[in-house]
Amino acid sequence: KAGVTQTPRYLIKTRGQQVTLSCSPISGHRSVSWYQQTPGQGLQFLFEYFSETQRNKGNFPGRFSGRQFSNSRSEMNVSTLELGDSALYLCASSLARGRTSSTGELFFGEGSRLTVL
Amino acid sequence: AQTVTQSQPEMSVQEAETVTLSCTYDTSENNYYLFWYKQPPSRQMILVIRQEAYKQQNATENRFSVNFQKAAKSFSLKISDSQLGDTAMYFCAFMKLSSGNTGKLIFGQGTTLQVKP
Numbered sequence: 001k002a003g004v005t006q007t008p009r010y011l012i013k014t015r016g017q018q019v020t021l022s023c024s025p026i027s028g029h030r031s032v033s034w035y036q037q038t039p040g041q042g043l044q045f046l047f048e049y050f051s052e053t054q055r056n057k058g059n060f061p062g063r064f065s066g067r068q069f070s071n072s073r074s075e076m077n078v079s080t081l082e083l084g085d086s087a088l089y090l091c092a093s094s095l096a097r098g099r100t101s102s103t104g105e106l107f108f109g110e111g112s113r114l115t116v117l
Numbered sequence: 118a119q120t121v122t123q124s125q126p127e128m129s130v131q132e133a134e135t136v137t138l139s140c141t142y143d144t145s146e147n148n149y150y151l152f153w154y155k156q157p158p159s160r161q162m163i164l165v166i167r168q169e170a171y172k173q174q175n176a177t178e179n180r181f182s183v184n185f186q187k188a189a190k191s192f193s194l195k196i197s198d199s200q201l202g203d204t205a206m207y208f209c210a211f212m213k214l215s216s217g218n219t220g221k222l223i224f225g226q227g228t229t230l231q232v233k234p
Contacts, residue, residue: 003161004161031220032220033220033221033222035222042224042225042226042227043208043222043224043227044224045221045222045223048220048221050220055220056220056221058221090162092220094220103167104150104152104167104212104214105152105164105167106164106220106222107164108154108161108162108163109161110160110161111161
């Protein structure tokens, strides 16, 4: 069974640009969540999608957005990039039944490392 | 709001020895999960061990065990017979168990563990 796949793995952008990151969850997983990892702030929750609906959102500005498609694949977008957006962006999927996860375990991808110059 | 605190930024242990990583959390919730995740250098994060708050018995997974003290809001990880492959950053994480919170983990700042030969 394939794991969580994130693309691209590495990317470099300049301030003011926008970026789209993609995440393919484990087959059968309907919940996809996104996290930002930086040395200073650690791991912070961005948002979670289930059945194409955003179910939960962290404390990030509106420049950070996401969506989920009918096949559970998810994308996140960051517009008007700032230097502080440089980070490792992690996607995680889980086997959520209805509105409650069966085990709570999240399966993480390898991440997309974004550098903003 | 929930918070998770790991007070040991870095630790080291000799191969085959035992090490304990500390974690405390703060919450007013009664139903939740606690996790320890491992993030090896440049590799994806994986689940080490999980504890349901309603279970009094401490979780164990082979060489990994936890000491869960619900009243003290403490959740430490013990690694026995440490192996070189245990070298990684370890994150303690909290998940509230209520509808709409699947996929949202609150992470501690992490503890970098180095296992020395």
